[in-house]
Amino acid sequence: MITQSKQQKMEITRKWEKHVAVFAFPFASHPSSQLKLARRLASAAPTVVFSFFNFTKSNRVLFAEPGWDNILPYDVSDGVPKDHVFEGKPQEDMNFYLAVAEEESRRGVRVAEKDIGLKVSCLVVHAFFWFAADMAEEMKIPWVAYWSAGACSLSAHFYTDLIRQKSAQLIGSGEPNEEIVDFIPGLKGVRLGDLPSGIVLGNLESLFAVTLQKMARNLARATAVPINSFQELDPDLTKSLSSKLHNFLNIGPSNLISKEKTPQKVVDEYSCISWLDHQKPSSVAYICFGSVFTLPPHELVELANALEETKTPFLWSINKDSTKHFPNGFLERITANGTGKVVPWAPQVQVLNHVAIGVFVTHGGWNSVSESIGSGVPMICRPILGDQHINSWMVERVWGIGSRIEGGNFTKRATRCAFEQVFSVSKNRNKRLEALKDVAHKAVAPNGSSDHNFKTLVEVVTGVTQHPTT
Numbered sequence: 001m002i003t004q005s006k007q008q009k010m011e012i013t014r015k016w017e018k019h020v021a022v023f024a025f026p027f028a029s030h031p032s033s034q035l036k037l038a039r040r041l042a043s044a045a046p047t048v049v050f051s052f053f054n055f056t057k058s059n060r061v062l063f064a065e066p067g068w069d070n071i072l073p074y075d076v077s078d079g080v081p082k083d084h085v086f087e088g089k090p091q092e093d094m095n096f097y098l099a100v101a102e103e104e105s106r107r108g109v110r111v112a113e114k115d116i117g118l119k120v121s122c123l124v125v126h127a128f129f130w131f132a133a134d135m136a137e138e139m140k141i142p143w144v145a146y147w148s149a150g151a152c153s154l155s156a157h158f159y160t161d162l163i164r165q166k167s168a169q170l171i172g173s174g175e176p177n178e179e180i181v182d183f184i185p186g187l188k189g190v191r192l193g194d195l196p197s198g199i200v201l202g203n204l205e206s207l208f209a210v211t212l213q214k215m216a217r218n219l220a221r222a223t224a225v226p227i228n229s230f231q232e233l234d235p236d237l238t239k240s241l242s243s244k245l246h247n248f249l250n251i252g253p254s255n256l257i258s259k260e261k262t263p264q265k266v267v268d269e270y271s272c273i274s275w276l277d278h279q280k281p282s283s284v285a286y287i288c289f290g291s292v293f294t295l296p297p298h299e300l301v302e303l304a305n306a307l308e309e310t311k312t313p314f315l316w317s318i319n320k321d322s323t324k325h326f327p328n329g330f331l332e333r334i335t336a337n338g339t340g341k342v343v344p345w346a347p348q349v350q351v352l353n354h355v356a357i358g359v360f361v362t363h364g365g366w367n368s369v370s371e372s373i374g375s376g377v378p379m380i381c382r383p384i385l386g387d388q389h390i391n392s393w394m395v396e397r398v399w400g401i402g403s404r405i406e407g408g409n410f411t412k413r414a415t416r417c418a419f420e421q422v423f424s425v426s427k428n429r430n431k432r433l434e435a436l437k438d439v440a441h442k443a444v445a446p447n448g449s450s451d452h453n454f455k456t457l458v459e460v461v462t463g464v465t466q467h468p469t470t
């Protein structure tokens, strides 16, 4: 069902020159990443109206702040049958939405076109929604497939068919995780086990894996494929994908885009910044596994024990429910001696930019990796799912700006080693990290590579020509 807010009804009465539909992938940090993109586009083209399709709950949070007259939120159904009881199966909620996403999107477009009185002239959708290729063709308009992560994961998915075909021989022998794949352009030497699940390992029949394979097969039909990265980070991958896709455009990282273009209020409800103000420079481990993931309880215990034993000051963003797995008395002890702070949410970008942070312990979600690079903070990665494995491989093996936890899981010994290593290096700062941070900032600055690519994207989406920034 598609709904409208009161404010929306008022905005609809305005006269717009064009109408662009944005389909968010309504899980984890994807809607917020796609709204950032919509805001950049909306501010570059103020006479164009954007209808933004997302779940009700997420729209309510994302659109709590007013100020974006030309982005109108539309709520879509989550596809979950009435009275359904969730059993905690993997990707259960995602599968319900994937089953209805095309129907909801088509219905959404009809409703928004009627409301606004203007046909949609471009589809800007999460790349997962490959069905938009058919919609755009029928509507004779451009399909812009947005990849909210890095070139490494997109590349791995793009070559799914080739990897499956070539790795059939590899998989038969020994431990498949360890097999080296040397035929993906720009990803030489990666192990099968470092590729996102659903390509050759994991459940290849799942709706999500099938969706990603269809995305890969259809992506060359897109008019543009913008990604949330900067081309200097992955020149070889960018070259390879640019030769296969139309307008493959690195337009990020979005966390460094100037505040005027995507303003957002910084909320520090749990006083993380003032706590960090009292810590020594480069001394604190910031721990966070993204917006949805949690560690298995036994690893959470190992990590907590290692923090206490090494007396490493830490700020840990973790959902309240998971804190019940902490070792006995852990919270009381760290609060009493002041070595740590545990919060259900932290203003991560501001935290990472704080001088007290020495390392980021992360799951390797793309936004977290980008934010760490943008702040020049080294990472200890413990990937959990999806692209996090390949992102973490890049962090350690290609960019040299962090390490993966030895053995893939937190143990007291592996965590101690990782802390010792990272804190000894950070005394004279990782030079590679400093260089990447600098390049990332230059890419999004006026006339930088990402700024330039974004102007091309604005022209594709809105038809409005963007001039070089003076």
Ligand SMILES: O=c1ccn([C@@H]2O[C@H](COP(=O)(O)OP(=O)(O)O[C@H]3O[C@H](CO)[C@@H](O)[C@H](O)[C@H]3O)[C@@H](O)[C@H]2O)c(=O)[nH]1
Pocket (backbone or CB within 6 Å): 028, 029, 030, 148, 149, 288, 289, 290, 291, 292, 293, 317, 344, 345, 346, 347, 348, 349, 364, 365, 366, 367, 368, 369, 371, 385, 386, 387, 388
């Ligand atoms: O206390 C917190 C926790 C998270 N965040 C923010 O939440 C986002 C988390 O994003 P990300 O690191 O990408 O993790 P996920 O939310 O897990 O993101 C999903 O989407 C990403 C982009 O496609 C993928 O790379 C991930 O694997 C996938 O899980 C970041 O912007 C963080 O700054 C906060 O601000 N405060």
